[in-house]
Every structure is written in structure tokens, then in C-alpha cells.
Amino acid sequence: MHPTIADVLARPEVRAGAPAVRAGRAALGTPVRWVHVSEVADPAGTLPPGVLVLSVGVPVADPTTVPARYVDALRAAGAVGLVVEIGQQLPSLPAGLVQAARAAGFPLVELRRTVRFAEIVAGVLGQVVARRDDDPGPPGAEAAFRSLALHRVPPGRVVGELTRRIDAPVVCEDLAHRVLLTAGGPDLRDWAARSRLAGPAGPEGWATAPVGRPGARWGRLTVPSRPTPGTADRVRALLDAAADAVSLLDPSPEGLLRSARDALVADLAAAVPSDAGRLAVRARAAGLDTEGPLSVVALRPAGDDAPERAVDPEQAVDAALAVVAPGATVVSPAPGELVVLVPGDGGPLLAALPATVAAATAGPGPFAAVADLLRRARDDAAAHAATGGRGPVRVPALRGLVHRLGDDPALLGFAADVLGPVTALPAAARADARDTLWALVEAGGVVADVARRLGVGRPAAYARLRRLSGLLGLDLTDPEVRTALHLALLVDARAAR
Numbered sequence: 314m315h316p317t318i319a320d321v322l323a324r325p326e327v328r329a330g331a332p333a334v335r336a337g338r339a340a341l342g343t344p345v346r347w348v349h350v351s352e353v354a355d356p357a358g359t360l361p362p363g364v365l366v367l368s369v370g371v372p373v374a375d376p377t378t379v380p381a382r383y384v385d386a387l388r389a390a391g392a393v394g395l396v397v398e399i400g401q402q403l404p405s406l407p408a409g410l411v412q413a414a415r416a417a418g419f420p421l422v423e424l425r426r427t428v429r430f431a432e433i434v435a436g437v438l439g440q441v442v443a444r445r446d447d448d449p450g451p452p453g454a455e456a457a458f459r460s461l462a463l464h465r466v467p468p469g470r471v472v473g474e475l476t477r478r479i480d481a482p483v484v485c486e487d488l489a490h491r492v493l494l495t496a497g498g499p500d501l502r503d504w505a506a507r508s509r510l511a512g513p514a515g516p517e518g519w520a521t522a523p524v525g526r527p528g529a530r531w532g533r534l535t536v537p538s539r540p541t542p543g544t545a546d547r548v549r550a551l552l553d554a555a556a557d558a559v560s561l562l563d564p565s566p567e568g569l570l571r572s573a574r575d576a577l578v579a580d581l582a583a584a585v586p587s588d589a590g591r592l593a594v595r596a597r598a599a600g601l602d603t604e605g606p607l608s609v610v611a612l613r614p615a616g617d618d619a620p621e622r623a624v625d626p627e628q629a630v631d632a633a634l635a636v637v638a639p640g641a642t643v644v645s646p647a648p649g650e651l652v653v654l655v656p657g658d659g660g661p662l663l664a665a666l667p668a669t670v671a672a673a674t675a676g677p678g679p680f681a682a683v684a685d686l687l688r689r690a691r692d693d694a695a696a697h698a699a700t701g702g703r704g705p706v707r708v709p710a711l712r713g714l715v716h717r718l719g720d721d722p723a724l725l726g727f728a729a730d731v732l733g734p735v736t737a738l739p740a741a742a743r744a745d746a747r748d749t750l751w752a753l754v755e756a757g758g759v760v761a762d763v764a765r766r767l768g769v770g771r772p773a774a775y776a777r778l779r780r781l782s783g784l785l786g787l788d789l790t791d792p793e794v795r796t797a798l799h800l801a802l803l804v805d806a807r808a809a810r
Contacts, residue, residue: 315344315345315346315363316344316345316437317341317342317343317344317345318340318341318342318343318345318365318393318394318420318422319341319342320345321345321348321365321433321437322334322341322422324433324436324437326428326429326432326433326436327396327424327428327433329426329428330398330424330425330426330427330428331424331425331426332396332422332423332424332425333422333423333425334420334421334422335406335411335414335415335421335422335423336411336414336415336418336419336420336421337394337414337415337417337418337419337420337421338420339418340393340394340418340419340420341420343393343394343420344363344393345363345364345365345393345394345437346361346362346363346364346455346456346459347360347361347363347364347365347438347456347459348364348365348366348367348433348434348437348438349361349364349365349366349367349434350366350367350368350430350434351366351367351368352368352369352371352372353372354372354375354378354383354386355386356386356387356390356392357386357389357390357526357528359390359526359561360387360390360391360392361391361459361462361557361561362391362557363391363393364391364392364393365392365393365394365395365396365437366387366392366394366395366396367396367398367430367433367434368395368396368397368398369397369398369400369402369403370397370398370399370400370402370403370406371402373397373403373406373407373410374402374403380407380409380410380412380413381409381413381416383410383413384410384413384414384417384419385417387419388417388419393420394419394420394421394422395414395419395420395421395422396422396423396424397421397422397423397424398423398424398427398428398430399423399424399425400427406421406423438460438463455550455554455557457474457554458471458474458475458554458555458557458558459554459557459558459561461474461558462557462558462559462561462562465562466562468485468494468559468562468564468569469494469496471555471558471559471562472485472494472495472496472534472555472559473496474555475496475534475551475552475555476496476497478551479536479544479547479548479551479552481497481536481538481540481548482495482496482497482498482499482500482536482537482538483495483496483497483499483534483535483536483555484499484501484504484534484535484537485524485532485533485534485535485559485569486504486508486532486533486535487531487532487566487569487570488530488531488532489505489600490504490505490508490509491505491570491598491599491600492504492573492595492598492599493532493566493569493570493572493573494569494573499537500537501594501595501597501598502594504597504598505597505598505600507537508535508537511535511537517537517538517539518538518539518540519535519536519537519538519539520535520536520540520545520548520549520552521533521534521535521536521552522534522552522553522555522556523556524556524559524560525560526560526563531566532566533556534552534555534556534559536548536552570599570600571644571645573599574599574601574642574644575644575645575646577592577595577596577599577601577644578644578646578652578654578687579646579647580592580595581683581684581687582646582684582687582688582691584684585684588684589680589681589684592684593680593681596680601642601654602640602656603680604680605656605657606656606657606676606677606678606679607654607655607656607657607676607677607678607679607680607683607686608654608655608657608658608659608660608674608675608676608677608678608686609652609653609654609655609659609674609675609676609683609686609687609689609690609691610652610653610655610659610662610663610666610672610673610674610690611650611651611652611653611672611673611674611687611690611691611693611694611695612629612630612650612651612652612653612666612670612671612672612694613649613650613651613670613671613672613694613695613697613698614649614669614670614671614698627643627645627651629666629667629669629670630643630651630653630666631643633662633665633666634653634662640656641653641654641655641656641662642654646691650691650694652687652690652691654683655676657677658676658677659674659675659676659677660674662674671694671697671698672694672697673689673690673691673693673694673697674690675687675689675690675693676690724804725804727797727800727801727804728800728801728804728805731785731797731798731800731801732801732802732805734784734785734786735747735750735781735784735785736805745777746781746784747802747805748767749763749767749774749777749778749781750781750798750802751802752766752767753778753789753795753798754795754798754799754802757795758789758790758792758795760774760775760778763778
């Protein structure tokens with residue numbers, strides 16, 4: 314059994330403080346499931362049930378605190394008693410606090426000598442938590458889950474621990490029935506529709522428990538399966554204990570949803586075609602629309618931005634989304650990178666982004682093609698940023714192709730065949746030839762623009778191009794030849810980095 318308030322007062326680390334019971338003596342047999350230091354006047358949502366509160370008196374020393382309201386707030390928050398250390402913060406217990414506690418039958422204890430609250434907490438919690446491995450039932454489990462909350466573990470670990478203890482899948486969802494966390498491989502098909510009907514009396518007999526502070530619930534834990542005969546009470550108790558732990562951790566539901574979508578996009582980027590159906594189920598469960606066409610916009614900071622001029626890509630996306638892309642989903646599958654899933658065409662969002670980010674888009678296409686669109690857009694944005702590119706580009710782009718193929722022998726051989734005569738030139742002549750070819754492909758074959766880019770007159774530009782045409786054995790006026798040259802130059806530039 315859990316220690317009682319009387320048991321706690323009898324512990325040596327508490328007796329060292331010369332405890333004196335000032336109110337609620339008849340309730341000293343109340344079990345203590347937890348002990349916690351709290352100095353807030355309204356502890357709603359911050360305490361687990363059955364907690365004995367330790368304080369140096371900050372709330373009651375505040376002249377604006379109404380003692381009766383403070384006692385009522387402690388009781389409503391789950392406290393079974395209050396222990397106050399008398400000292401510099403509070404020379405003596407206010408008469409109003411003592412009267413309020415007596416009227417409520419609420420145990421109030423003063424410690425007349427200074428003690429170490431950390432020793433009291435460690436001693437009592439050690440006694441409580443030590444039982445968890447010996448008692449697989451709900452009381453020991455409650456202590457185990459509270460210990461997880463005390464140590465500020467990620468909420469996903471709490472969900473995983475619940476799955477382990479009940480041997481069944483668990484889902485944490487928000488109030489819109491979007492899946493935030495899972496453990497145990499739950500069936501997420503038609504999740505939102507099924508979840509709206511969920512509950513012990515629902516068609517599937519699910520067990521659920523709300524999460525969030527009282528008055529500020531943001532979601533619930535769900536066991537999406539009917540409990541086996543004879544286990545319903547145990548599952549219920551364990552679920553409630555886990556929900557209390559998640560509530561005490563007080564995570565941001567928006568942050569959990571963002572993390573779930575980040576993980577989904579990371580998995581999409583690595584997916585093979587056979588994964589499309591499974592990932593579509595996950596996407597719908599996370600609140601994404603998979604029915605209509607989608608585009609992917611990928612962003613990175615521009616490669617040559619000085620830190621003082623760099624723009625946060627997320628701020629740039631937020632500003633653009635507010636104007637042109639309602640319903641878009643922003644994720645961060647890797648550090649320094651943002652990906653936006655846009656219903657329909659991603660072009661308007663791409664055009665709205667500033668030149669201080671390197672961005673690329675792919676699509677639109679069906680959800681089954683999103684994995685390929687992700688790879689294309691991310692590769693093009695990465696290549697664009699790596700080569701000092703600024704502003705948006707649209708896929709297909711040769712830089713993205715070169716970045717994706719990397720050191721493919723066929724690609725390297727192709728570039729060597731096209732540029733072989735150039736690479737054999739002396740260094741100075743080789744550099745001039747490369748500059749001329751870059752000017753040619755970037756000018757789209759317009760000789761006047763080639764001359765401007767090279768800083769020479771048109772006759773000189775024509776002469777350079779004639780010499781290169783003869784050297785390479787290629788017709789440089791042919792658009793297909795210029796495309797081949799552009800690809801070869803990109804491969805050559807990548808190899809030189």
C-alpha cells in the first residue's frame with residue numbers, strides 16, 4: 314500500500330523539521346501517491362492525484378492570496394495535504410490559512426525547522442516507485458508513469474510504456490482526431506471517422522482518456538482495440554495513469570503534430586512505390602489531404618548568404634503561405650531544410666518566396682508520386698543552394714538531375730566525352746573555353762548575350778564560338794547540343810568542388 318500522510322510525517326527527514334499538524338488531523342490516514350514541491354497559488358493541471366504538496370510558503374505569503382481559495386485550489390488539483398516550512402519566507406502560518414484548512418478538513422502541517430525538500434521527495438518517491446516492479450497492477454504502474462513525468466521524458470516514451478504494459482497499440486491524438494503519437498502499430502485506416510465514434514460504448518469498444526490540463530484539454534490517449542475479457546479495469550487504470558503523465562509533461566500538441574509530419578515526410582522521401590498505400594494511411598491520420606494533386610516545394614538558405622543577411626526559411630514560408638497557399642503543410646525533415654506540401658500547383662508559393670532562399674518545386678501529382686516529387690524538389694533545392702543559387706527554380710532542372718545521379722559512371726563518362734577536347738587544353742585556354750561555353754548555355758544561344766556576359770564584342774564572341782565548335786566537333790547552334798553541353802558543364806563543375 315502507499316504510505317499515508319502520517320507515514321510521511323514519521324520519516325526521519327520530515328521529523329528533522331519538527332512537524333506540527335495544524336489542521337486535518339482526522340485525514341492523516343490518506344494515502345500519499347506522490348510528493349511535489351509547488352509554490353503557485355493556482356496549481357490546476359500541475360499536480361497528479363494523491364499528491365502531498367511541500368512549500369516554503371510563497372503563495373500564502375502573498376497578500377493577494379485568499380487562503381480559502383488557495384486550499385480549494387489545492388484540493389481541486391489533486392492534493393491530499395500541504396506541508397509548509399516556517400522560515401525567512403514565512404515567519405508563521407497565517408491564521409486565515411489554518412482556519413480555511415480546518416474548515417475543509419484538509420491536512421496542514423508546519424515544519425518549524427529548515428529541512429531539505431529534496432531529501433523528503435527522494436525518500437517518499439523512493440518508497441512509492443520501488444513498488445512498481447513488484448506490483449504489475451495499476452498502483453505500481455501509476456508510480457512508474459509519474460516517475461516518467463518527473464524525469465521529463467518525451468511523451469512518446471510514455472505512450473510506448475503504456476503499450477508495453479497492456480500489450481496493445483496506443484494512439485495519442487489531438488481534438489481534431491489527428492494522430493500525434495503511436496506505439497504498437499495501430500490500424501490507422503479511416504482514423505478520424507472511427508475515432509469520432511470511439512469509446513467503451515462505441516462500435517469497437519475503445520478505451521480513451523483525455524490529456525491536457527483541466528479546462529485546457531488538447532487531445533486524448535486511445536487504445537484502439539477491444540480489451541480481452543477480464544482486462545478492462547486494468548487497461549482503464551493504466552490508460553488513466555499514462556494520460557496523467559502526458560498531461561504533466563504538458564507538450565505542445567502543435568509541436569507533436571509537426572514532429573509526426575516531419576517523420577512522415579522523412580519516410581516518404583525514403584519510400585519505395587510499394588510503401589505508397591501504407592504512407593497514405595499515415596498521412597490521412599495526420600490530417601493531410603491525399604485525394605487531390607499535391608506539389609512539393611523545398612527550401613534551403615541561399616548558399617552565398619552572409620549570416621547577417623540570411624533570412625530564416627521558416628519565416629519566409631510563413632509569410633508566403635499566408636498569402637498564396639492556404640491548406641499547405643510545412644515540415645522540416647532535416648536540419649536547415651523546409652518542405653511544403655501544397656494542394657495543387659506549388660508555382661504561386663515558389664514565386665512568392667524571397668531570393669534569400671534557394672527553393673525548388675516538383676509537381677503537381679497524385680499522393681502516390683509524392684515520394685518521387687520530394688526527392689526531386691529536395692535534390693534541386695540542395696543543388697541550387699550548393700552552387701550559390703538564389704531564388705526559386707522549377708523542376709525539372711539539370712542541377713537537380715546531376716545532384717541526384719552523383720558519381721554515376723555513365724554520367725561522368727558522358728561529360729568526359731563531351732568536354733574531353735576542352736579539358737586537354739592548357740590551363741588558361743581551358744578556363745577561357747569553359748567561360749565561353751557557360752556564357753553560351755546561360756544565354757540560350759543568343760550571341761549578343763554571350764558577348765555581353767563575356768565582356769567582348771559580337772565579332773569576338775562569334776570567333777570564340779567558331780573555334781570551340783571546331784574543337785568539339787559540335788554544332789553549337791543546335792539546342793540539343795547546348796543542352797548536352799550544359800549537362801556536361803554541371804557534371805564538370807560538381808566534380809571540381
